[in-house]
Amino acid sequence: MENYESDIEKRMETAWGQDFPPVPKTQIKNSWSELESTIRSRSPKRSFKWAIAAAIMLLLLPALYLLSVDRSTIEINNYTQLDKEFILPDSSIVILKPNSTVSYNKKFSKREVALSGQAFFDVVKDSLKEFTVETSRTSTRVLGTSFLVTENEDLEKTEVSLYSGRILMSLKDTENRRSWAIIPGESFLLDKGKVQVKKFETDLSFSAGNKYSDLNNIELEKLFHFIEERFGYQFETNEMTKNKLVTLRINKSDSLGQILKVLSLINDVNFEINESEKTIVTLKKEKK
Template sequence: MNSNNNKYLTLLSKVLTKGASLEEKEQLEQWTNEDSTQKAFVEETTKVWNLSKNYAEELPLDMNKAWAKFEAKLETKKAKPTLLRSLTSYWKAAAIIGLVATSLIWFATQNVAEAIPVLAMVETGAEEQKELTLPDGSLVLLNENSRLTYAKDFSVREVRLEGEAFFEVTKQNGQSFEIKTQTTKTRVLGTSFNVRAYAKTPVEVAVITGKVAVESIEEGTNASVILLPNEGVVYDAIANTMEKNKQTSPNSLAWKTQELVFDNMALENVIETLERYFEVEIDSDAKILNCHYTGTFKEPKLDEVFKTIAFTFPTDLDIKKVDGKYILVGEGCE
């Protein structure tokens, strides 16, 4: 219960039981007239109290003790069950229960209203990216099909991410910054890093600068890791595994930089990178997967990438498209 509201509930109980001083009465009156909701509460509570026929016993402030005391009174009344006393007990019960219930409902309503923050949400669709500046000055680049949610007042530096985003977090007097996904929490002070957390896929975090702590928030797990620049981690919630990589993939930020870099990379990894970047399915002969490829593509187009790879490949490479799927066929490398 809000301590300020609790103070005025105490004053109201004193006024109703005629135990309030003149100063306390004035304080309650001033508070009552400050807000229409507060005024309605005082008026309704007073009406309920008056139904008790001015039951002149001080209202206990401990709700549990009040209820226990009330039950004890009912047990006493059972010994002398007259109609008049039964009715009197009924009205006393109604008054106490009404006052307690009305108070609790009103305060609960106030506390709930105070507890629920006003949220801001930024979303992107297919092939759409958005840049935004958070209230603390941190910069976010949101990748396609993603959603970022945070409290507008940003009193706590915390965001929730569904999808992928690159963060440049500002330092703020040692206050941490947290990114929550469905299965992980990433905590930083001031740094730049990438978080990938699309539905039904492992969460990936890649650090560019600074220091980042990543931990699982799945029930029954306690996996965590500290990442330094150029380090990354992949958390698979289904397998409950957290794998730290000492060297991040050169293409972990390709969606942001619009550049693909292959430096003597195994074709198997090249294919994985192309599937992820272009959101396509690629099959190949197993015998060509051990071949390596080197090349850089700025603002890449898939057809151009395939043509360049086929032209510069150490052996003959044929690329076909069948039923929406790309198939790579060729001879293996020694």
């Protein structure tokens, strides 16, 4: 019994994560006609019960149809505000970010994944089969590595950041057959048709699912850039922040105020937040 219930739960979970076409109107009409004729043939005392049963059947009909559909493509959506972690058929791990979608062939024989939005991939190494992530504009090919893919179709922008291993980037443009080999600590950025490869701090990220990040002698202004992206504020830098190095641990759950309080103590400065303009100003601490 437990195995049966577990199997049903798995099937329901898979079905819930997929989109299916609506039930044809003719199918609904035929089902209603059958139930209506059955109700009429019953005694008046039982008609009410059958009416309820008919209503329930109509409500359940889309769900029953949903469970009966067998598709070759599996699609996983994340409509929540939290990261969604799942395992692909080859045991590779995917951390799907909010408002993002991943789809792949049910057999997964070619290890190909289509992405819309943002996801972190920790790919199991297979020397015989490449792992490919396709977005609307780029193709990322790897054998075994961990990387973050971010696509923004509205801004025509795609960014791939590599944390370990190696990846080969190419554009979905028949006129441009060039490829880019990316190493750990580099990001491939495609912005409105222009390609740029830039460096980033691999430790300064929670994209890989880390609960905290230990930073050792990192430039303060690089940390500012991370805070700007994470919280949506802009730092106004000055002489007090240049060439400063900091060592600290940042937890994923830390708020902007908590991080600024620690930085204030380390650097003997004050940070003033302007909520209306979303800016942060560094001020010299007044001596008491």
